[in-house]
Amino acid sequence: MLDFFEQAANLKNIKRQGWIDKLGIKNPESVAEHCYSMSVLGMVLSELENLDTSTVLKMVILHDLAESRIGDITPEQMNQEKKNQLEDITICKMLDQLPKNISVKYKKIWNDYKEKQTAESIFVHEIDKLEMILQAVIYSKNSSFDLQLDTFVKTAQKEIQNKRLKEILAKLLQMI
Numbered sequence: 001m002l003d004f005f006e007q008a009a010n011l012k013n014i015k016r017q018g019w020i021d022k023l024g025i026k027n028p029e030s031v032a033e034h035c036y037s038m039s040v041l042g043m044v045l046s047e048l049e050n051l052d053t054s055t056v057l058k059m060v061i062l063h064d065l066a067e068s069r070i071g072d073i074t075p076e077q078m079n080q081e082k083k084n085q086l087e088d089i090t091i092c093k094m095l096d097q098l099p100k101n102i103s104v105k106y107k108k109i110w111n112d113y114k115e116k117q118t119a120e121s122i123f124v125h126e127i128d129k130l131e132m133i134l135q136a137v138i139y140s141k142n143s144s145f146d147l148q149l150d151t152f153v154k155t156a157q158k159e160i161q162n163k164r165l166k167e168i169l170a171k172l173l174q175m176i
Contacts, residue, residue, distance in 0.1 A: 004097040010068040017072040031067050038131045051120050059113045059124040066090035126165050129156040137175045
């Protein structure tokens, strides 16, 4: 189990590659920071949506966990199908380091997340995009030049369907 914890802690060292590649951010957030921010969003907003907050938080923690071993791979680096396969293999190997009953439970949550069939999994995918825009607002406020955020904005607008999250997104976009 200690190897699992050490690997998970490595998310603190993995920078979010999209911010580097697309905007040239010199010191972008880490994947761990992104997951923490998503956790806060998920904790509060899942309660407002009457979702299973425990499941939402577990999904948030699991959703980028494989990146602790494979890094933050962007669509420009690898096609989505290959990336999904690599993440799936990696997270399953990581979860296999845990006691069987926990591993089975977390693999089910991971599969639910991937399949996007439950209200919680759809919600987590959407707060992933909402957090991206929240971070874009933070970068925009701290930048002395105009950031080209069109790609990020279009992705969020396309992916976010939840009414409450759309309202929050609209407010965030006004801040850019």
